[in-house]
Amino acid sequence: MRTLSGVKILHVVGARPNFMKVAPILAQLREREGVRQVLVHTGQHYDAKMSDVFFQDLGMPEPDVHLGAGSGSHAQQTAKVMVEIEPVLLRENPEVVVVAGDVNSTLAVALVAAKLGLRIAHVEAGLRSRDWSMPEEINRVLTDRLSQLLFTPSRDGDQNLAAEGIPEDRVHFVGNVMIDSLKAALPRARESRIHQRLELSPGGYALATLHRPANVDEPKALARLLSALAGVAAMLPVVFPVHPRTRARMQSFTAPGLKIIEPLGYLDFLALTAEARLVMTDSGGIQEETTALSVPCLTLRENTERPVTITDGTNQLVGSDPDRIVPAARQALSAEARPGRMPELWDGRAAERIARILVEGR
Ligand code: UD1
Numbered sequence: 001m002r003t004l005s006g007v008k009i010l011h012v013v014g015a016r017p018n019f020m021k022v023a024p025i026l027a028q029l030r031e032r033e034g035v036r037q038v039l040v041h042t043g044q045h046y047d048a049k050m051s052d053v054f055f056q057d058l059g060m061p062e063p064d065v066h067l068g069a070g071s072g073s074h075a076q077q078t079a080k081v082m083v084e085i086e087p088v089l090l091r092e093n094p095e096v097v098v099v100a101g102d103v104n105s106t107l108a109v110a111l112v113a114a115k116l117g118l119r120i121a122h123v124e125a126g127l128r129s130r131d132w133s134m135p136e137e138i139n140r141v142l143t144d145r146l147s148q149l150l151f152t153p154s155r156d157g158d159q160n161l162a163a164e165g166i167p168e169d170r171v172h173f174v175g176n177v178m179i180d181s182l183k184a185a186l187p188r189a190r191e192s193r194i195h196q197r198l199e200l201s202p203g204g205y206a207l208a209t210l211h212r213p214a215n216v217d218e219p220k221a222l223a224r225l226l227s228a229l230a231g232v233a234a235m236l237p238v239v240f241p242v243h244p245r246t247r248a249r250m251q252s253f254t255a256p257g258l259k260i261i262e263p264l265g266y267l268d269f270l271a272l273t274a275e276a277r278l279v280m281t282d283s284g285g286i287q288e289e290t291t292a293l294s295v296p297c298l299t300l301r302e303n304t305e306r307p308v309t310i311t312d313g314t315n316q317l318v319g320s321d322p323d324r325i326v327p328a329a330r331q332a333l334s335a336e337a338r339p340g341r342m343p344e345l346w347d348g349r350a351a352e353r354i355a356r357i358l359v360e361g362r
Contacts, residue, residue, distance in 0.1 A: 006034035007359060010094035014042035014069070014081070014105025016050050017285050020266060021100040021123055023058035024180035024351035032359055038092050042081045042105040043068040047244065053265035057188075058181060074104060074135060081108035089116055096121050096358055099143060100177075102136035102284075102305075107143050114146040121358060123177060125150035126157025127284075129305040133214065136284075140305070151354050153177070153288075154308040154343055174353040175345025178285055179292050183348035185270055192271035198239060198259060202275035206236055206329070211243035212282040215300060215320055219249065225300060226253050228322035232280065232329045233257030239272060278332050280325070287315045292346060294339045296332045300325065313340040 009029060013022050022039075029035050041063035045051045055062070067084035069077060081104065089097065089112060097113040099106045100123040113120050125144050129137050144150055144161060152158050153176040161171050195202060208229050216222045232238050239259045242250065254260070264272070270289070273279060279290050279297045287306050290297035291313025298318045309315035318328045356362065 006036055007096075008036045008038065008092065008094040009096050009098060009358060010038040010040060010089070010092055011098045012040045012042065012085075012105060012109045013063070013100070014044035015101075015103040016045050016054065017283075018100050018103060018105070019051075019054040019058055019060065020181040020285070021177050022098070023060050024177055024184065025098065025123065025354050026060065028351045028355035029358070032355060035359060038065065038094065039063045040065045040067065040085065040088060040109075042085070042109070043070055044077060044081070044103060044105045046070060047263075049263040049265070050244065057185065057266035069105070077104050078108045081105050082112050085109050086112050086116070089113055089118060093118075095119065096149070098123060098358070099147075100124055102127070102139045102143070104135070104139065107139040110143045110146045119149065120147040121149035121151065121354075122147040123151045123354065124153055126152040126159075126161045126171070127154075127305040128156075128160045129303045131303050135213070137305070149357065151177075151350075151357075153346075153350070154306070156307055172353070172357050173345065174357070175347060175350035176288060176292075176343070177350040177354065178288055179346040180348050180351045181266075182270065182289055182292055185267060186274070189267045189270040189274065192268050194264070194268040194271050195275065198261070198272075200237060200239065200272075200275075203277055204236065205276060206232055206238045206278040206280060207272050207276040208232075208238050208240045208280040209243065209283050209286060210240075210281070210300065211245050212301065213245075215282050216243075216246045216249055221320060222246070222249055224322055225320055225325075226250070226255070228300075228320075228325040229258055229280065230255030231322055231326035232278075235330065235333060236277060238280075241269065278329060280329065287313075288346075290314055291340055292342065296335075296338055298325065298328050298332065308343045312343045314338050 069080040096119045098121045150171045151174045241261050241264045282300045287309040291309045297315045302319050318324050
């Protein structure tokens, strides 16, 4: 794997949940002599609030290459990334291509790298919802199949990969790299002024996010979820930073107690999560962050690819029916906070393990 000029590692980020997974790996590898890093941004997410603010908050370097892929249908977006990344991979010819998570950019780059015969490392491998209606599930399964190095965040990932016949020597249980970012950023997040700005008292509000196509693309499904949030907002203030996909479909919905705001940066969002009485979400990453912060989380989906957040953490699946969500929120608000325990190897050192395996092979 080593060459005379050192090892070259090419990292790819594209969408919001990629940034906090790649930032700590970049930082770890920067410390290692003889490692050259290339950072590629596919441009799947491009708004300042969906991308730039995360680079600033996470202390990431400017991307070396920007593909400018942008939005589109799944085929358009995946194809655009594929066409744009191919000459970059040919020119850079890295020893390893590191992809993270389960977004369209992840699979698009893995497909091209595999056909060029490049080694692929997948960060956050092995997660499975077993729900093939989710585009992310397709992206996860195929990216894992194409990768030579599979870095899992939890033991269920190892089991899922073994069940799919992925050779054991490709799989490395390294822990959760998102929690590296969370632990590193928490002291700075505590200095955020977001609570004052939104006139919220710590521990006295709920935080909500919604962006899954199954929840927001269909007007009836979205209306039901918004009515559930309004039902919870009758009990305590609910802050709702709205993803652009959701915003485009919400029109002018309002409800007393519901604070509808623009998407937030990493530090402000972390500050709000850390002090929330309750979080309601359909995001994968937020299920993990609430577990790490011991904050009760209601997941507004029927399944999760992150079961450890339920068995070990503070997460509960409540689906998308207001008749289930509002009572579950009432119950969570009246109960003693469920502290949960930190899942194995969610210790802030996952990137260190990944860097070692990438460079030393063990
Ligand atoms: C993508 C990921 C999803 C991830 C989410 C996090 C896939 C299949 N989905 O979903 O797994 O949880 O990111 O946010 O890769 N838009 C903007 N500005 C932007 C980006 C998008 O306005 O910077 C709008 C566009 O109208 C776009 C829509 O949001 O069409 C959806 O964006 P897209 O990247 O296609 O999917 P997400 O819903 O963000």
